[in-house]
Amino acid sequence: MRKFFIPAAFISLALGLTGCDDAKNKDTANAPAASTAAKEGGSLIIGITSGDPLAVNPIYASDRTTLTIMQALYAPLYSYNDGKIEWDLAESLEPSADNLSYILKLKPNLKWQDGQPITAADVVFTFDKLLDEKQHSFFRSMFMFGGKPVQVSKVDDLTVKFTLRR
Secondary structure: OHHHHHHHHHHHHHHHHHOOOOHHHOOOOOOOOOOOOOOOOOOOOOOOOOOOOOOOOHHHOOOHHHHHHHHHHOOOOEEEEOOEEEEOOEEEEEEOOOOOEEEEEEOOOOEOOOOOEOOHHHHHHHHHHHHOHHHOOOOHHHHEEOOEEOEEEEEEOOEEEEEOOO
């Protein structure tokens, strides 16, 4: 059971943090052509018709508006599309032989908007906040097993270990 539950929990978090999409309402005929070259500065405008966001921190995102904004601002570790994994910040997630731990490898050379590297310490920090009872995160329950939170630890700068507690 755990073998399938952990990946499902990671998928749920990835999907939860990337928000919802209503493909029926997309108007792609009038959309401007996407530019492939990144440029510094400018504005990001997100059209929202469902009200103000309830939070701007993805740990607290639980409403459609907040999730839509989070999808535009933050990249997930990975997501599923048409039954296939699409790697975003991560490049792999491997279970141990007993399925009680999972090793996540980040892609090399990832950067924050200020140019600082994204590391395993950043992933651990985020999960530590998400799992902190005092934070009251909507997603915390997805990482609880037998009443105990998943243990998240840094292995090296690009590797994170998720361990289920017995």
